[in-house]
Amino acid sequence: MFAFPGILTLHAIGMGFAVGTSVALDLRILGVAPGVPVAAMRRFMPILWAGFWLNAASGFLLLIGYPTKALTNPVFYLKLLLIGAAMALLVRIGRTVFGDAAASDISGQNASPRLRRLAIASLVCWASAVIAGRLLAYTYTRLTQLH
Amino acid sequence: MHAFQVWLVATLGGESPVADVMRTAWAWPLAESLHFLGLCLLVGCVGTFDLRLLGVARRVPIAAVHRFIPWGLLGFAINIITGALFLLTEPDQYIYNPSFHFKLLFMTIGGLNAATFYLTSYRRVFGAAATLDAPWHARVIAAISLCAWIGVIVGGRLITFYRPAECVGEQTSLLLICAP
Numbered sequence: 001m002f003a004f005p006g007i008l009t010l011h012a013i014g015m016g017f018a019v020g021t022s023v024a025l026d027l028r029i030l031g032v033a034p035g036v037p038v039a040a041m042r043r044f045m046p047i048l049w050a051g052f053w054l055n056a057a058s059g060f061l062l063l064i065g066y067p068t069k070a071l072t073n074p075v076f077y078l079k080l081l082l083i084g085a086a087m088a089l090l091v092r093i094g095r096t097v098f099g100d101a102a103a104s105d106i107s108g109q110n111a112s113p114r115l116r117r118l119a120i121a122s123l124v125c126w127a128s129a130v131i132a133g134r135l136l137a138y139t140y141t142r143l144t145q146l147h
Numbered sequence: 148m149h150a151f152q153v154w155l156v157a158t159l160g161g162e163s164p165v166a167d168v169m170r171t172a173w174a175w176p177l178a179e180s181l182h183f184l185g186l187c188l189l190v191g192c193v194g195t196f197d198l199r200l201l202g203v204a205r206r207v208p209i210a211a212v213h214r215f216i217p218w219g220l221l222g223f224a225i226n227i228i229t230g231a232l233f234l235l236t237e238p239d240q241y242i243y244n245p246s247f248h249f250k251l252l253f254m255t256i257g258g259l260n261a262a263t264f265y266l267t268s269y270r271r272v273f274g275a276a277a278t279l280d281a282p283w284h285a286r287v288i289a290a291i292s293l294c295a296w297i298g299v300i301v302g303g304r305l306i307t308f309y310r311p312a313e314c315v316g317e318q319t320s321l322l323l324i325c326a327p
Contacts, residue, residue: 009304013297015183020191024215027192032218035211036204043204044195130187131180138176 004065011058015133018051019126022090026119029093029111038097038111045094052087068145075132075139082129089122149323152242159238169236182229186303188222190296200272200281200289209281210273243311245324250302257295264288 025041025048027033063070070076096115111119160166168174192215198204199212234241241247268285271277281289314325 005305005308009301012183012186012300012304016186016190016296016300017194019187020189020194022191023187024191024195024218027215027218033211033214035214036207040204040207044198047194047198126187127184130183134180134183135176 004062007058007061007065011055011062014051014054014058015130016051017047018049018055019130021045021048021051022086022122022126025090025093026122029097029115029119031111042094042098045098048090066143069140069143070136072142073136073140075135079129079132079136082125082132086122086125086129089118089125093118093122148321149318149327152323153327156238156242159235159242161236161238163235165232166236169232175233175236178229178232182226182233185222185225185229186300189219189226190222190300192216192219192222193296194293197289197292200285202280202286205279208279209277213273239326240310241306243323243326244306244309245322246302246305246309248302248322248324250299250306253295253298253302257292257299260288260291260295264292 021044024044028036028038028041093115096118169178195215196212196219199207199209204212264285268282268288271282272285309324311324311326314323314327318325318327
């Protein structure tokens with residue numbers, strides 16, 4: 001499959017921007033760059049979503065390329081689960097800090113304990129998803145279907 | 148350059164306590180996972196700052212967004228360390244690999260580009276008279292930065308597809324891309 005390395009490369013780039021931008025938002029909530037209003041981080045979210053959809057598309061193509069390799073590996077389902085959890089956390093964090101009722105969480109370092117927990121959970125989910133994804137290359141048992 | 152590459156591979160060795168640990172079952176995958184996490188941290192934090200220079204979230208002071216940069220540097224440090232582990236274990240797989248050459252080229256561009264930013268734009272961007280809009284040359288630097296780090300990812304991700312074969316016949320290319 002000639003396109004495989006190219007799609008894999010796009011998948012790595014999309015990961016960098018999707019996970020990286022989400023991590024930057026989490027770090028901001030946890031007190032990094034206190035001069036940046038948390039609500040202003042909303043401006044960077046389009047690059048996160050661009051990375052996410054790039055990876056949904058490139059990931060789908062990788063799955064079509066080697067369906068047996070992924071679908072027979074439990075780690076693949078774990079990775080999907082972790083990405084789902086990370087995206088659900090992102091949406092919840094977004095509602096809290098970008099929504100209309102965000103005023104109390106916007107300024108300075110005073111993120112609520114609940115918001116901080118969400119940010120830490122987000123970091124853990126993303127890190128686990130990236131590790132699970134990387135381990136797919138080492139944990140598969142079948143590359144293609146046995147005849 | 149050929150002799151230098153051969154010397155480099157011989158010097159880095161591939162036979163050391165580090166290489167022994169890296170050849171255990173899970174050390175290499177673990178180091179790779181850390182390398183990917185470092186990538187995310189680097190691209191996320193440096194990319195956010197680059198986008199700010201390019202005009203995203205332009206009401207936020209540039210200096211405030213710059214506070215993400217140390218975390219990007221942490222990602223870079225993680226990747227230099229994990230990258231060194233790979234290089235020390237299988238030096239010939241990188242030193243003779245054209246994709247790794249491109250990765251180093253883009254890393255150099257990214258590094259020189261960042262140095263240029265601090266040398267030319269620091270006062271304009273962070274000084275007392277700093278404005279919300281970055282000067283044009285800082286915007287150019289930000290765009291180059293984004294392209295350079297994407298280039299680094301491309302070069303890194305493709306390393307595995309350009310593993311060097313044994314050299315056959317005389318090599319005339321500037322850099323050796325086969326194992327002598």
